[in-house]
Amino acid sequence: MDSRAQPQRAWLQAPPRERRIARISTLFEEQAVARALGYGPRSGREIPHHVASAVLDVRRQAQTLVDPKSCWLAVSAEVTRDELKLCEPYSCTLGVGNLVAAQMRGCDVAVFFVVTIGDELERVSREMMADGDALEGYILDALGSVAVEACAERLADEVLREVMPLGWQVTNRFSPGYCTWATSEQRLLFDVLGGSPAGVSLTPSGLMHPLKSISGVIGVGASAKFHPYPCAFCGREDCHQRLVDASVTTLG
Amino acid sequence: MTEIFENIQRCIETGKADASLDIPRGSAGKPGVAEFVDQALAEGISATEILQKGMLPGMKAVGKRFAAHEIFIPEVLISARAMHAGFAVLKPAFAQEDVPSQGTFVIGTVAGDLHDIGKNLVAIILEGAGWKVVDLGTDCAPEKFAAAVVEHPGCIVGLSALLTTTMINMPAAIAAIRAVAPSTRVLVGGAPVTADYAKEVGADGYAVDPMGALAALENMAA
Ligand code: B1M
Numbered sequence: 331m332d333s334r335a336q337p338q339r340a341w342l343q344a345p346p347r348e349r350r351i352a353r354i355s356t357l358f359e360e361q362a363v364a365r366a367l368g369y370g371p372r373s374g375r376e377i378p379h380h381v382a383s384a385v386l387d388v389r390r391q392a393q394t395l396v397d398p399k400s401c402w403l404a405v406s407a408e409v410t411r412d413e414l415k416l417c418e419p420y421s422c423t424l425g426v427g428n429l430v431a432a433q434m435r436g437c438d439v440a441v442f443f444v445v446t447i448g449d450e451l452e453r454v455s456r457e458m459m460a461d462g463d464a465l466e467g468y469i470l471d472a473l474g475s476v477a478v479e480a481c482a483e484r485l486a487d488e489v490l491r492e493v494m495p496l497g498w499q500v501t502n503r504f505s506p507g508y509c510t511w512a513t514s515e516q517r518l519l520f521d522v523l524g525g526s527p528a529g530v531s532l533t534p535s536g537l538m539h540p541l542k543s544i545s546g547v548i549g550v551g552a553s554a555k556f557h558p559y560p561c562a563f564c565g566r567e568d569c570h571q572r573l574v575d576a577s578v579t580t581l582g
Numbered sequence: 583m584t585e586i587f588e589n590i591q592r593c594i595e596t597g598k599a600d601a602s603l604d605i606p607r608g609s610a611g612k613p614g615v616a617e618f619v620d621q622a623l624a625e626g627i628s629a630t631e632i633l634q635k636g637m638l639p640g641m642k643a644v645g646k647r648f649a650a651h652e653i654f655i656p657e658v659l660i661s662a663r664a665m666h667a668g669f670a671v672l673k674p675a676f677a678q679e680d681v682p683s684q685g686t687f688v689i690g691t692v693a694g695d696l697h698d699i700g701k702n703l704v705a706i707i708l709e710g711a712g713w714k715v716v717d718l719g720t721d722c723a724p725e726k727f728a729a730a731v732v733e734h735p736g737c738i739v740g741l742s743a744l745l746t747t748t749m750i751n752m753p754a755a756i757a758a759i760r761a762v763a764p765s766t767r768v769l770v771g772g773a774p775v776t777a778d779y780a781k782e783v784g785a786d787g788y789a790v791d792p793m794g795a796l797a798a799l800e801n802m803a804a
Contacts, residue, residue: 368654380597380605381656459702462666465659471699513747535694536747 334497341496342404342439348528351398351445351484357477358389366472381465385473388466392473397448400485401527404550407440414440414547416522424518426547427510429564433501433557437549441489442519443503444527445481447474449540474542482544493550501549502560509564519545586625587636589618590668594640595647597660599667605660615668629675633712637668641711645793655703658793662710669710683714685803688730689740690718691772692751697744700772704740707792713799724751724758731763738802740795741785743772753783760784767802769795 351357363385364370369377377385406417412428426434434440451474458467482503490500507513513536520532530543538545557563592598597605598614613621615637622632644661647653687708691701698720709715716734718726727739739759743749752770759766767786770779771794780788787802789795 367656373651373654375652375654378657379607380660384656456698456702459699459706462663464662464703464706465656468655468659468699468703507745513745533694533696535745535751537694537696537745539696541697 332497338496338498341492342406344404346401346403346523346527348401349399349488351400351481354393354396354398354477357396357398357447357480358392358473359476359480362476362479363389363473366476367469381469384465385469388469389473391454392451392470392477395451395454395470396474396477397450398445398477398481399448399528400443400445400481400488401523401530402441402443402485402489403523404439404441405522406438409434409437409549416440420522422518422521424515424547425512426504426515427512429509430504430511430547432563433504433560434547434549434554436553436555437501437551439493439498439550441500441548441550442522442546443482443485443489443548444520444523444530444538444543444545445478445485446528446530446538446540446543447478447481448529448542451477452541478542478544482546486548489548489550498550498552499554500556501554502556503546503548505544505546509560516545519547586618586622586627587632587639589613590615590622590632590636591640591643593618594637594661594664594668595643597657597664599664615664616671619668619671623671623675629672629679630681632668632672633681637665638712641665641796645796648791648793655791658707659703662707665710665712684712685799686714686716686734686737687740687799688716688718688727688734688737689742690722690727690730691720691742691744692748692755693721693723694751695743695745695748696720697742697748700744701740701742704742704771704789704792704795708796708799711796722755724755727755728758728762731759731766735763738767738769738799740769740771742770743775746774749774749779752785756784769798769802771795 364377369375405420408415409431412431414424414426416422455467455470486503493500506516516536531539533539593615598609600614600616601611603614604610619632644658648658689701689705691698705715705717716730718730741752741755756768769787769789770785771789777788787798789798
């Protein structure tokens with residue numbers, strides 16, 4: 331018997347991991363902020379000086395407005411052509427679509443997750459907008475998007491650190507609403523995670539509250555593969571998250 | 583006379599709202615939109631002319647540069663702020679003159695959707711371009727749009743949505759609007775919305791961004 335089978339089983343039985351994410355100041359990576367504001371490699375334009383100085387000011391404030399949290403749960407699963415079949419005690423099927431399923435082929439485990447930065451930042455952004463500080467409100471909103479993406483990356487790193495000693499690898503992270511996985515499927519993901527993971531709730535119309543939240547899945551298994559350029563498998567040229575080149579490795 | 587209009591237009595384009603701003607760099611202390619508009623009024627130019635020949639062409643030029651991907655939303659917002667600075671100076675003169683408004687635009691995020699940043703940007707930029715904007719907020723039930731149409735006859739309505747799961751509430755909003763005012767024109771937008779979807783739900787227009795919304799409204803109003 332594989333000496334790792336026992337620790338793997340024990341790991342799979344752990345309850346959902348809820349964490350507060352630390353090192354907040356590192357959540358606002360400069361290039362990512364420029365991209366979120368429309369600048370960066372795809373635009374062929376540098377962020378102009380007066381916008382950059384506004385970003386610096388707002389970023390200081392943003393750091394005091396985020397309360398980043400994550401929650402994830404590992405579940406044994408079987409991957410079919412376009413579905414993810416969860417084993418006991420969940421026994422449900424997620425229609426993740428053929429693109430996500432193809433990337434998860436060979437995985438025995440699905441890690442479902444939710445990350446959020448809380449709702450204070452969006453409240454202040456809204457207030458700024460209402461007070462006539464539209465530029466600052468918009469920049470703050472974009473900083474929030476960047477921060478929550480960074481939280482999802484942190485979570486993916488955490489999962490990788492935990493599964494490597496067990497002899498497993500991870501796939502990229504995938505979210506309902508991307509790669510032909512219907513946004514409405516998010517409900518099943520919340521059912522699996524239970525209640526309001528990391529304080530995030532799902533409205534009847536399928537919107538997460540707080541707004542700056544991401545839900546998704548990461549495939550885990552001995553032959554799981556992380557693709558530096560998974561967008562090559564998808565034809566959606568207009569997708570905002572479409573990776574510019576193989577050096578960019580996020581997929582929200 | 584044309585020089586003052588050119589100055590106003592240039593300041594709108596660069597976002598130089600007033601003398602205190604250092605945009606572009608090194609321009610602090612030099613006049614901006616507020617000062618040039620003030621000067622134009624002092625020279626006896628009407629508020630309508632200042633708006634039509636200085637400010638609006640400025641915002642149009644901003645729209646063109648945005649469409650050509652030369653500038654992005656932050657710079658459009660900086661220009662919109664400069665427009666607002668001009669409007670603030672013009673306000674007393676507007677009260678005396680019968681300035682023709684661009685029209686009324688009622689905007690809201692559809693039922694079930696709490697996302698409002700995109701809608702706010704559209705509202706701010708259209709307001710900056712001289713439209714009277716009535717912002718109904720987020721999570722607007724169809725009846726809310728219908729009531730607004732009754733309250734603002736002849737208005738154009740804008741519907742915004744963030745996800746496909748909330749976008750599907752657009753048809754009900756359009757039906758409610760058309761039930762009380764059948765000829766009301768409706769513009770739809772938001773990340774998951776497409777021109778095809780706009781057609782499918784019977785909207786009169788679709789815009790990918792605020793400057794597109796401005797162009798669409800100008801077409802509809804023409
Ligand atoms: C009336 O006339 C008009 C005319 C124009 C109008 C208009 C009305 N209303 C808006 N506009 C337009 O003008 C505005 C200014 O340019 C624009 O308004 P926006 O509000 O769209 O723009 C903002 C100012 C800036 N833009 C944004 O903030 C959205 C950008 C993209 C990349 C995006 C981001 C950044 C985020 N997201 Co996500 N996100 C995407 C977006 C893809 C894209 N290209 O837009 C979109 C909207 N997201 C999507 C998804 C799926 C999701 N996101 C999610 C999360 C997130 C982040 C938190 C990471 C982040 C911030 C979200 C937020 N809104 O605060 C999740 C949902 C969040 C929630 N609360 O429920 C999640 C469900 C993913 C998940 N499972 O976690 C997709 C929706 C697809 C769908 N079919 O429903 C999506 C289109 C990406 C994609 N797949 O290509 C235009 O749409």
